Amino acid sequence: MNSFYRLFSNAKITLMNRKMVPRVIKNYLFMSIGGKPLRTVEIAVTYKCQCNCEHCSAESLKDIFKKELSIKEIKKVMDESVKLGAIHFIFTGGEALIEREKLMELIRYADKKNCLSSIDSNGILLDAKTAKELKDAGLDAACISLDSTDKKSHDSFRKFEGCHAKSIKAIKNCTNNGIKVLISTVITKEGLKDNSLYKVLDYSKKLDSSVIFCLPIMTGNWSNNKEIRLNKKDYVLVDKLMEHPQARLCEENNYFFKGCAAGSQKIAISAYGEVMPCSFLKEKYGNIREERLEAIIKRMQKKKKYSKVNRKIKCLAA
Ligand code: SF4
Numbered sequence: 001m002n003s004f005y006r007l008f009s010n011a012k013i014t015l016m017n018r019k020m021v022p023r024v025i026k027n028y029l030f031m032s033i034g035g036k037p038l039r040t041v042e043i044a045v046t047y048k049c050q051c052n053c054e055h056c057s058a059e060s061l062k063d064i065f066k067k068e069l070s071i072k073e074i075k076k077v078m079d080e081s082v083k084l085g086a087i088h089f090i091f092t093g094g095e096a097l098i099e100r101e102k103l104m105e106l107i108r109y110a111d112k113k114n115c116l117s118s119i120d121s122n123g124i125l126l127d128a129k130t131a132k133e134l135k136d137a138g139l140d141a142a143c144i145s146l147d148s149t150d151k152k153s154h155d156s157f158r159k160f161e162g163c164h165a166k167s168i169k170a171i172k173n174c175t176n177n178g179i180k181v182l183i184s185t186v187i188t189k190e191g192l193k194d195n196s197l198y199k200v201l202d203y204s205k206k207l208d209s210s211v212i213f214c215l216p217i218m219t220g221n222w223s224n225n226k227e228i229r230l231n232k233k234d235y236v237l238v239d240k241l242m243e244h245p246q247a248r249l250c251e252e253n254n255y256f257f258k259g260c261a262a263g264s265q266k267i268a269i270s271a272y273g274e275v276m277p278c279s280f281l282k283e284k285y286g287n288i289r290e291e292r293l294e295a296i297i298k299r300m301q302k303k304k305k306y307s308k309v310n311r312k313i314k315c316l317a318a
Contacts, residue, residue, distance in 0.1 A: 002069050003181070007097045013067065014278060016116055016140050017111075017114065017115070017116045017140055017178065018140070019114040020087050020114045020115060020116060022089060023085075023087055023114065027039070027085050027087070027255065028255065030085070031255065035219050036253040036264065036301070036308070037084065037085025037255075037265070038081060038085045038086045038087070038265060038266075038267065038297070039079070039082040039085065039086065039087060039088060039089070039253075039254055039255055039261065039265040039266060040087075040089075040090060040253060040254075040261070040265065040266040040267075041077075041081045041086045041089050041090070041266075041267055041268075041269065042089075042090040042266070042267070042268040042269070042278075042279060043069075043074060043077070043089060043090070043091055043092065043106070043268075043269045044058065044061070044076075044092055044093055044094065044268070044271040044272065045068075045074075045091050045092065045093055045094070045096040045099050045100045045102055045103055045106065046068055046093050046094045046095070046096065046098055046102075046227065046271055046280065047061065047062040047068070047093060047094040047271050048070070048094050048098045048099070048125065049093055049094040049095040049122070050095060050098075050122065050124050050160055051095070051122050051124075051160045051163060052158075052159040052160075052221070052257075052294035053157060053158050053159065053213070053220070053221070054157055054186075054220070054221050054222055055180045055216060055217065055219065055221070055222055055228075056218070056219070056221065057217070057219045057282075058093060058094050058277045058279075059219075059220035059221060059278050060219055060220050060223060060282060061270050061271075061279065061282065063167060063272065064099065065165055066271075066272040067272065068269060068271040068272060069269075069272065069273050069288075069289075070312060071105050071106065073273065073288070073289065074101055074102075074106055075106070075109055076244050076288070077115060077269060077273075077288045077293055078106070078109060078110065078115075079113075080288075080292065080293040080294065081293060082115065083294075084293065084294060084297065086115065087115055087116060088115060088116040088117075088118070088119075089105075089106070089110045089115055089116070090117075090118050090119070090120065090143075091103055091106055091107065091117065091118070091120070092097075092119070092120040092121045092272070092279070093120065093271075095121065095122055095125070095132065096119050096120065096121065096263040097119070097121055097124075097125040097126060100111075100125070100130075101109075103119070103135070104133060104205075106135045107134065107137040107138055107139050108137045108138055110131070110138065111138025112257050115200055116140050116141070116207070117138065117140055117141075118137065118140060118141040118142065118143055118182075119134070119138055119141075119142050119143065119315075120143045120145075120184065121142055121143070121144055121145070121165065121170065122145050122158065122160075122163060122166070123144045123145065123163070123166045123167035123168075123169065123170030123171070124160070124166045125175075126142070126144070126166075126169075126170035126173055126174065127169070127170075127173060128173045128176070128177075130173070130220070130289050131170075131174050131176070131179060132177050134139060134174075134177070134179060135177045135178055135179050138185055139179055140179070140180060141179065141180040141181070141182055142170070142174045142179050142180070142181055142182070143182045143183075143184045143212060144167055144170050144171050144174070144181060144182070144183060144184060144202075145158070145167060145183075145184045145185075146164075146167045146168075146171070146183045146184070146185060146200060147184075147185055147186055147191075147200075148164075148191070148196050148199070148200065148201045148245055149196070149200055149203055150164075150199075151164040152247075153196070154167070157186070163235075166235060169265040171183070171207065171209075175209075177267055177305065180209075180256045181207060181209045182209060182210055182211075182212050182248075183200060183203070183204050183210070183211045183212070183213065184211075184212050184213070185197065185200050185212070185213055186214045186216060187213050187214065187215055187216060187230070187238065188197050188216060188228070189216075189227075189228070189230065189234060192230075192234055192237040192238065192241070194236075197211075197213070197241055198241075201241075201244050201246045201247055204246045209246070210247070210248050211245050211246055211247055211248065212248045212249070213238075213241070213242075213247060213248065214248070214250065215230065215238070215249070215314065215317075215318035216228040216229065216230065216318065217248075217258070217280045217315070217317045217318050219280055219282075221316070230318070233253070235314075238314075250315060251314050251315060253266065254266065254309050255309075256309055256311065258309075258311055259309040259310050259311035259312065259313060260309065260310045260313045260314065260315050260316045261309045261310075262277035262280075262281055262283075262306065262310075262316050262317070263277030263278070263280035263297075263300050263303070263305070263306025263307075264301065264306055264307060264308050265307050265309055266278065266302075266312075267297065269288060270284075272287070273287045273288045273296070274286075274287050275287070275288060275293065275296045275300070276317070277300060277306050277316070278317060280315075280317035281316060283300075285297075285299050285300040286299060291300050
């Protein structure tokens with residue numbers, strides 16, 4: 001029953017924007033004859049951010065000497081992505097809302113292209129007026145970070161005093177404005193042992209939302225920290241956590257709803273135009289400022305692990 005509910009609710013998210021249904025069907029038909037359509041393109045709008053989170057991948061991608069992509073450059077790569085099958089754009093950062101006008105314009109463009117759009121946000125700038133503006137621009141979903149229902153532990157993880165209160169407010173502002181909210185929570189060894197991850201799940205249930213759990217990855221401030229990596233026993237607890245109907249993992253975000261899609265159905269584009277299989281896998285295969293996206297993806301998919309969805313692997317980066 002739980003897996004049926006899961007499949008139904010994942011499919012519901014995929015089909016949230018009705019205008020893209022014909023393209024989803026086309027992509028499944030294309031796959032049935034061996035085609036490899038893209039699904040999700042994650043675009044870093046900026047690497048500026050108010051927080052300094054433990055797990056952040058942006059920290060190791062940021063380069064103050066490089067120029068961030070312009071709206072025109074991002075629109076061009078969105079056009080190319082749609083031609084390759086993309087149906088979902090994730091606008092991320094840093095904190096994408098710091099580049100407010102740029103973000104709003106890109107959401108409007110995704111809507112014009114009949115694509116699902118979502119943002120990753122720490123919630124700090126997501127007040128009621130902004131939520132309405134995002135909705136009017138055509139935003140489908142907001143993935144808001146909430147690492148714990150405990151104020152102290154969330155704020156210390158994010159290294160920003162008051163971040164927890166802002167996240168809660170942002171979640172309410174989105175819900176009140178008809179934006180689907182997904183709560184983004186990083187799994188930690190501690191969280192698996194105490195009850196804190198289940199508390200976030202309970203909170204999301206009240207909102208009729210889901211929690212997208214991120215596995216801990218050695219990146220950013222965790223780059224040299226082997227302690228954070230989960231072992232076999234921890235993964236047993238992750239599997240148990242995933243039995244909760246509200247719990248999701250990134251691996252459900254592909255056409256099969258199972259397996260890591262990095263490089264095959266999902267790609268990430270850095271704020272400087274570099275193309276990677278995922279923002280947590282920092283192998284760069286080319287730059288959209290110098291080459292067509294299709295050529296870069298072809299090069300990436302020559303690597304076996306990025307040639308198709310790795311159905312038996314939860315996350316290639318973890
Ligand atoms: S490596 Fe795969 S599962 Fe892990 S975050 Fe990236 S796309 Fe998601």
